[in-house]
Amino acid sequence: MNNDPVKKIGILGSSGSIGRQTLDVIRKHKDMFSVELLACKGNASLLAEQIAEFKPKTAVCARPVHYSGETNIYNDLSALADPSLYEGCDIVINGIGGMDGLIPTLAILDSPAELATANKESIVSAGKLITQTAKKRGKNIIPVDSEHSAVYQCLEEKDNILRLILTASGGAFRDYPKERLAAAKAKDALNHPTWIMGDKVTIDSATLFNKCMEIIEAKNLFGINDVGVVIHRQSIVHALVEFKDGSLKASLSHPDMRLPIQYALTGGKRLSSGINTLDFAKLGALTFEEPDLDRFPCLGIAEKISSDYKGCVACAADEILVKLYMKDMIGFYDIPELIEKALLRFGDGEITSAGQALGINKEVKEYTLECSRKTGR
Numbered sequence: 001m002n003n004d005p006v007k008k009i010g011i012l013g014s015s016g017s018i019g020r021q022t023l024d025v026i027r028k029h030k031d032m033f034s035v036e037l038l039a040c041k042g043n044a045s046l047l048a049e050q051i052a053e054f055k056p057k058t059a060v061c062a063r064p065v066h067y068s069g070e071t072n073i074y075n076d077l078s079a080l081a082d083p084s085l086y087e088g089c090d091i092v093i094n095g096i097g098g099m100d101g102l103i104p105t106l107a108i109l110d111s112p113a114e115l116a117t118a119n120k121e122s123i124v125s126a127g128k129l130i131t132q133t134a135k136k137r138g139k140n141i142i143p144v145d146s147e148h149s150a151v152y153q154c155l156e157e158k159d160n161i162l163r164l165i166l167t168a169s170g171g172a173f174r175d176y177p178k179e180r181l182a183a184a185k186a187k188d189a190l191n192h193p194t195w196i197m198g199d200k201v202t203i204d205s206a207t208l209f210n211k212c213m214e215i216i217e218a219k220n221l222f223g224i225n226d227v228g229v230v231i232h233r234q235s236i237v238h239a240l241v242e243f244k245d246g247s248l249k250a251s252l253s254h255p256d257m258r259l260p261i262q263y264a265l266t267g268g269k270r271l272s273s274g275i276n277t278l279d280f281a282k283l284g285a286l287t288f289e290e291p292d293l294d295r296f297p298c299l300g301i302a303e304k305i306s307s308d309y310k311g312c313v314a315c316a317a318d319e320i321l322v323k324l325y326m327k328d329m330i331g332f333y334d335i336p337e338l339i340e341k342a343l344l345r346f347g348d349g350e351i352t353s354a355g356q357a358l359g360i361n362k363e364v365k366e367y368t369l370e371c372s373r374k375t376g377r
């Protein structure tokens with residue numbers, strides 16, 4: 001029997017993969033959590049079902065939601081920018097994709113609620129602004145991505161850390177030769193070998209741009225500059241922390257996002273998750289390989305992202321290029337080529353506000369779209 005106070009949870013992006021899995025965790029531990037806030041962009045019918053089941057006090061959706069209960073529903077996503085929206089929440093899961101998650105991130109930090117985030121684009125594009133805001137408010141940022149949650153669980157005193165190592169499954173194209181990659185289509189990339197995710201993050205996993213973002217995200221979240229990547233096909237080891245004495249800690253589990261989500265919600269308290277325990281005899285072997293930067297140049301872009309500004313440019317270019325790739329309007333290797341082109345065109349600078357970051361995001365998308373047209377792609 002749990003005697004702790006019931007935690008009130010807010011979920012941004014409740015219709016997406018992170019949001020739905022967060023609700024799975026809450027269903028399993030109804031004595032520990034209640035849903036205070038649900039928000040999604042456009043899936044009004046699913047949101048109505050979620051409201052009927054979890055009965056939050058507040059919901060937000062860009063489209064009309066047909067529900068006759070007592071939930072207060074805002075049909076305007078600008079409500080997510082108001083810190084008062086989160087005042088009734090103990091913790092808010094930000095599962096919004098892309099730069100749409102930046103302003104809600106800052107609003108949550110300005111509220112009494114704790115922030116648990118899977119919105120990597122905002123941290124890559126405005127990490128300094130976000131971490132400084134968190135420090136000013138005396139808050140920790142709780143990572144939800146499996147790799148960053150693994151690091152979070154392994155950390156000791158930062159003075160003892162030598163480097164962080166993130167693992168990558170390699171994505172759907174990990175065994176494709178370069179010639180086959182050049183002709184690979186988005187529909188093939190969406191068949192991820194181990195994880196079930198949204199379309200954009202699955203494409204980013206296939207190009208390894210997702211891991212590029214996660215390197216920058218780890219540097220911003222943990223203040224560690226030495227962050228490496230190894231390909232780990234089994235997706236059992238999620239990250240490793242290497243200490244100065246040569247010892248390492250690793251976080252291992254079956255690949256299931258409900259585990260890091262639950263860890264974030266409980267504040268580190270270990271609960272039954274319903275996820276099978278590892279049987280090492282059946283696993284047989286865990287393998288690790290160096291990533292191939294020739295076949296997957298998007299990963300190498302991480303070395304060129306030396307500021308939030310450059311991160312903002314790269315994320316914006318990638319977002320529009322993934323959309324074009326999914327429509328078969330560009331090829332696999334056009335993605336890293338045009339990201340590099342955008343980085344050269346926009347140079348470097350400093351991100352000082354959310355408005356500036358969103359403005360650069362818009363400019364880069366327009367430029368990248370025009371580049372794809374001019375080159376005949």
